[in-house]
Amino acid sequence: MIDVTLAWIANAVEGTLNTDSVKDMVISSVSTDTRTLQTGDVFIALKGPHFNGHDHVIKALERGASALIISELVDCPLPSIQVADTHKALGMLGAAVRKEVNPKTIGITGSSGKTTVKEMVASVLAQKGKVLATHGNLNNDIGVPLTLLALKRQHKYAVVEMGANHQGEIDYTTMLVRPDAATIVNAAPSHLQGFGSLFGVARAKSEIFKGLNDDGVSVLNTDSQFYDFWQGKTDNQRVVSFSPDSEIGDYHAINRFINSDGCGEFELVSPYGKVAIRLRIPGAHNIGNAVLCAALCMQVGASLEDVQKGLFNMRAVSGRLNVSSIGTNIRLIDDTYNANVASVKAAIDLLVTYEGPRVFIFGDMGELGDQSLSYHKQIGEYAKQSGVDALLTVGTFSRNASDIFAETGMHCDDIDSLMKQFNVLLDAAVNADKLPLNVLVKGSRSAKMERVVDAIAKLDNAHKANIPASNTEQAPSKDIPLRKNAQESDPC
CATH class of the missing domain: 3.40.1190.10 (Mur-like, catalytic domain)
Structure with a gap:
């Protein structure tokens, strides 16, 4: 944050500073969480359905807070700015800094x-x-x-x-x-x-x-x-x-x-x-x-x-279509950050561009309401039509996707049983000399599919290496030559 005075903050949030003696105190950061609060921060006591920051002002004092922004009276010796709503005060302060910069x-x-x-x-x-x-x-x-x-x-x-x-x-x-x-x-x-x-x-x-x-x-x-x-x-x-x-x-x-x-x-x-x-x-x-x-x-x-x-x-964002190799046997596509219908289909589109067996490991998509069953079934149908060879699912609604695959679909009760089924598929690919096994892992945050990524990575973690072809550090020339057959080869 930019350096401002406590009086500047009070004016920005339309609050009342409880003492003029500290109005010129210089502030360079604020915090809404005492667990991460740093010495000198102004602590903003937010309120929500299941928490009240005003209950933690003494903890803020102990961690080195310089002042408070509050909407309730508190028993704390720190200088404070009284506002009607601390949530709105946070927004007003952010907007004021944006305007200033x-x-x-x-x-x-x-x-x-x-x-x-x-x-x-x-x-x-x-x-x-x-x-x-x-x-x-x-x-x-x-x-x-x-x-x-x-x-x-x-x-x-x-x-x-x-x-x-x-x-x-x-x-x-x-x-x-x-x-x-x-x-x-x-x-x-x-x-x-x-x-x-x-x-x-x-x-x-x-x-x-x-x-x-x-x-x-x-x-x-x-x-x-x-x-x-x-x-x-x-x-x-x-x-x-x-x-x-x-x-x-x-x-x-x-x-x-x-x-x-x-x-x-x-x-x-x-x-x-x-x-x-x-x-x-x-x-x-x-x-x-x-x-x-x-x-x-x-x-x-x-x-x-x-x-x-x-x-x-620009490099890949963590958990969003990160492609890596697990030894020589597995090409892993980690797209576990979140999921909805559009993003799942986009990830499947990437999976099927790779040669070799294609396995989709799918967790529930959250917050789809009454249409959740039909959307998960739609994903199963899309994966089947796109050329995915096997679909493993875990969660409440994802079963509707794996059911589409019949013999090559399997719904699992937990991550352990899912990994057992995955190892069966991996062994089959190794024995048939059909490698690498291309694996997409996808699901909403609530599904915690990063656990599957971690489990797969441990299968051969010592040999894990990024797929190298797209990682060259050389900057492009002003005119990058494109493939002559690009139009015919585009799978989009």
């Missing part, structure tokens, strides 16, 4: 892909200056203000991911972020318990455009069924379009090619010209994410060369 800011939401797009954008903008990007899953009504509070004077750009599981959440966070460019990556069945329907998802995501600066740009997905609806939510702001799959947007891809590592190569078409792009993260869907990245970055001053270099340098 005033970086070029990009807001990103969507049902899937928003974290990957965020990392792509951050990599591109890093070619031009210091970038702050959302860390981890800090994308909700608490995480977004905390992200803004991490801004420093040297930050030229901020890339802020905004998630939601109910209406109105993005409406709130986008007003704090005030993006110069904002986008919705896509709208897919996700968090349906909170949104009610796919249209409810699209409506909630459209809230991101409410917070755009007066001269801000809305970057819209022309391939989405909700394009016209979203365009109607932009309040006559400037609109730029991108096409993840087709060639009708202002930004789109031609001459697509998926190389032997599952990574995309293509030619980016933009209003500013064309440039060859080579990605080092796998998945055909990441071509569309890269096109969107270019559209966003060029609204805040990035050049085609910045886009080319930044996308080439």
Whole structure:
């Protein structure tokens, strides 16, 4: 956070400082959690259904907090700023820091892909200056203000991911972020318990455009069924379009090619010209994410060369389509960070690009409401039609997917029994000399499928090595040559 005085903070949150004697105290960080609080932090006592930060102010004192932001009277000698609502005070403080630093800011939401797009954008903008990007899953009504509070004077750009599981959440966070460019990556069945329907998802995501600066740009997905609806939510702001799959947007891809590592190569078409792009993260869907990245970055001053270099340098996000080798027997695709229908299908699309037996290990997709059974069955059907050879499942709803596979599908009660079945498949592949065994592991956070990844890694951890072909450190030339047969070979 930037250095500010306690009086500055009190003014920003419209609070009352309990003593003038400390109004000039310099503050450089805040905390909402006494477990991670550092000496000198201002402790913001948030309240929720199952917790009350005001119960922990003495612990904050013991850990070295310099002051408090509170909405209840507490018995603590620390200087305090009294506010009506500490949750709102956190947001107001984040917004004030964002206004003070005033970086070029990009807001990103969507049902899937928003974290990957965020990392792509951050990599591109890093070619031009210091970038702050959302860390981890800090994308909700608490995480977004905390992200803004991490801004420093040297930050030229901020890339802020905004998630939601109910209406109105993005409406709130986008007003704090005030993006110069904002986008919705896509709208897919996700968090349906909170949104009610796919249209409810699209409506909630459209809230991101409410917070755009007066001269801000809305970057819209022309391939989405909700394009016209979203365009109607932009309040006559400037609109730029991108096409993840087709060639009708202002930004789109031609001459697509998926190389032997599952990574995309293509030619980016933009209003500013064309440039060859080579990605080092796998998945055909990441071509569309890269096109969107270019559209966003060029609204805040990035050049085609910045886009080319930044996308080439961007590496995989932990738990999102990370491809590695376990010895010589297994190619492992770790996509365990989260899951919804669209992201699972995208991961399957990557799995089937690899030669050799294909095994999909699938955990439950969460928060799909009354349609959960049908969506899990849909995944099983998609995997079967796509060319997956075997499907192992664990969880309550995923059984509906493995049932589609009959003899090559198996539902397991727990991770231990699942690993026993996986070892049977691995032994069969070894005995038949059909290696490597290509394995995709996918599920929602609640399914904790990273346990499966850890178990597979232990099978031959001593020989674990990244698949090397897409990991070269050499930067691309300004004009990267594309495959001549790219159009014919593209499996997208």
